[in-house]
Amino acid sequence: MVTETSAPATVPAAAVPDALVRSVEHFLYEEAELLDQWRLHEWLELFTPGGQYMVPSTDRPDGEPAHDLFLIQDDRFLLEQRVNSLLTRAAHAEYPHSRTRRLITNVRVPHAADGLLTLTANFAVHRVRSGTLDTYVGQYRHVLQQEENGAFRFVVRKAVLDLDALRPHGKVSIIL
Known part of the structure; x- marks a missing residue:
């Protein structure tokens, strides 16, 4: 398993x-367009079979999954369950679906080797639901695998929030 802290030798x-x-x-x-359009099954295909989706807690943004509490820490199986749940009426927090708009800036690819790339990017995700606008801001810290055809897939998709707390919304019911 490759994680952000065990990246391969780098360029x-x-x-x-x-x-x-x-x-x-x-x-x-x-990827942002797929998420904003709620095309979650297509989005799920952007992950490797061992891919992970993580959102650290707001009080431990640099926490380690093995030792610290994470708001979301999904392996591929749990991520599939999350996607399936979000697309049903049973996900009350997201039915009907929120409208979202994602902004991605300052993309940096500091490391690339052996078909794996680490990257950082700043994000703002605006969520509109029931007349309320919630904004989530932070930094993506991803590990991508580049396939032979040039396509990318997530090995690790990590969204680190810059929020002190999840107020006023109190939860993360969308995929950041």
């Missing part, structure tokens, strides 16, 4: 080609 950031960074940006923009 210096200056050596990561601009074309690769642009490809990563395009991947992130396409």
Whole structure:
């Protein structure tokens, strides 16, 4: 299992080609569109079989999953369950679905080696539901696998919130 802290030997950031960074940006923009359109089954296909989706708690943004509480810590099986649940009426917090709009900026790809890339990007996810606007801001810290055809898939998809607390919304009922 590859995690953010066990990334492979790396190529210096200056050596990561601009074309690769642009490809990563395009991947992130396409992913944001899938999420904003609630095309969650298509979004799920962006993960490797061992892929993970994590959101650390707001009081331990640099926490380790083995030792610290996370708001979300899904392996591929749990992520499939989350997607299936969000797409049913049983997910009361998201039925009808919230409208979301994602903004992604400052994409950096500091490490690339052996088909694995680590990246950071800033995000703002605006969620509108029942006349209320909630905004989640933070930084993505992802590990991507680049396949032979050039496509990317998530090995680790980590959304680190910059919020002190989950107020006023009190929860994360959408995929960040």
